Amino acid sequence: GDSVTQMEGPVTLSEEAFLTINCTYTATGYPSLFWYVQYPGEGLQLLLKATKADDKGSNKGFEATYRKETTSFHLEKGSVQVSDSAVYFCALSNSNSGYALNFGKGTSLLVTP
Amino acid sequence: EAGVVQSPRYKIIEKKQPVAFWCNPISGHNTLYWYLQNLGQGPELLIRYENEEAVDDSQLPKDRFSAERLKGVDSTLKIQPAELGDSAVYLCASSGPGQRAGELFFGEGSRLTVL
Numbered sequence: 627g628d629s630v631t632q633m634e635g636p637v638t639l640s641e642e643a644f645l646t647i648n649c650t651y652t653a654t655g656y657p658s659l660f661w662y663v664q665y666p667g668e669g670l671q672l673l674l675k676a677t678k679a680d681d682k683g684s685n686k687g688f689e690a691t692y693r694k695e696t697t698s699f700h701l702e703k704g705s706v707q708v709s710d711s712a713v714y715f716c717a718l719s720n721s722n723s724g725y726a727l728n729f730g731k732g733t734s735l736l737v738t739p
Numbered sequence: 740e741a742g743v744v745q746s747p748r749y750k751i752i753e754k755k756q757p758v759a760f761w762c763n764p765i766s767g768h769n770t771l772y773w774y775l776q777n778l779g780q781g782p783e784l785l786i787r788y789e790n791e792e793a794v795d796d797s798q799l800p801k802d803r804f805s806a807e808r809l810k811g812v813d814s815t816l817k818i819q820p821a822e823l824g825d826s827a828v829y830l831c832a833s834s835g836p837g838q839r840a841g842e843l844f845f846g847e848g849s850r851l852t853v854l
Contacts, residue, residue: 630781658841669743670782670830670845715781719841724795726772727841729781 628653628723632716632730639706639737647701647733649690649716657718659683659692659699660727664713673701673714706737741765743846745831751852757819760849764812764833771808772843773816774830782830788814818851826853 633648651659661673661683674683679694688703699716716730744763752758764771769790774782785804787795790811799806803822808814818825828850832843 660841667847669847670832670843672842675841717781717841721840724787725840726784726787726795727782727843729783731779731781 628657628718628720628728630716630718630728630730632714632733634731635713635734637733637735639735641708641737641739642705643737645701645703645706645710645735647714647716647735649699649701649730651697651699651716651718653697653718653720654722655720657720658725659690660717660719661688661690661699661701662715662717662727662729664715664732666712670715706735708737708739711735711737743831743833743844745829745846745849747849748847749850749852751854752821754823754853755820757817758821758851759818760816760829760831760851762814762816762831762846764814764831765835765844768833768835768844769811770834771814772830772832772834773806773814774832776828776830776848778827785816785829821851821853823853826851 629652658677660675662670663673674685676683676692682691713732715732717727719725771788773785776782786799788808806816828848830848832845
């Protein structure tokens with residue numbers, strides 16, 4: 627079945643450092659790919675998405691490109707802030723599962739001043 | 740616009756006791772999901788409703804878990820009897836006909852501790 631694998635955390639970075647969180651997927655057909663974020667004490671919320679190969683999703687300075695050839699959707703940000711500290715989840719949805727989200731295990735990010 | 744509302748936020752029970760979680764989705768959202776999130780893991784789908792119909796309950800442990808969405812609006816997830824391994828966060832999410840596939844709105848979750 628479909629699955630998502632993302633790098634394990636925790637990831638600790640200094641403010642203004644470059645961030646990469648790796649995500650790869652296994653899926654049939656043409657899934658849509660997502661990054662969701664969970665800030666401390668809050669619910670999961672959509673960060674960005676891409677619905678087809680070579681699409682780039684972006685939001686709040688984060689971006690990720692849907693790479694079908696490497697089945698990847700890595701999350702990047704050029705300069706992280708303390709407020710970016712959260713848990714980040716890579717996910718996919720596919721027509722064969724009624725478009726329900728299939729999540730990775732999450733990567734915890736801590737940004738220090 | 741109010742978000743997805745879940746209650747209770749926290750629940751502590753003894754094993755073998757019953758427990759119920761309630762979810763009120765965003766107004767107009769016809770699709771409702773219950774997810775289970777274990778500590779350090781990503782959410783896993785338990786059940787998906789389209790209006791009042793459960794269209795995917797393949798991952799719901801039906802021996803002790805049940806869910807309902809009688810009028811196609813709010814929903815209840817029940818565990819009876821609870822086991823130690825049920826300690827987790829139960830997430831409710833919803834999406835509407837205007838949302839693209841995979842764009843879900845989540846509640847803050849109900850954290851269950853079974854002693």
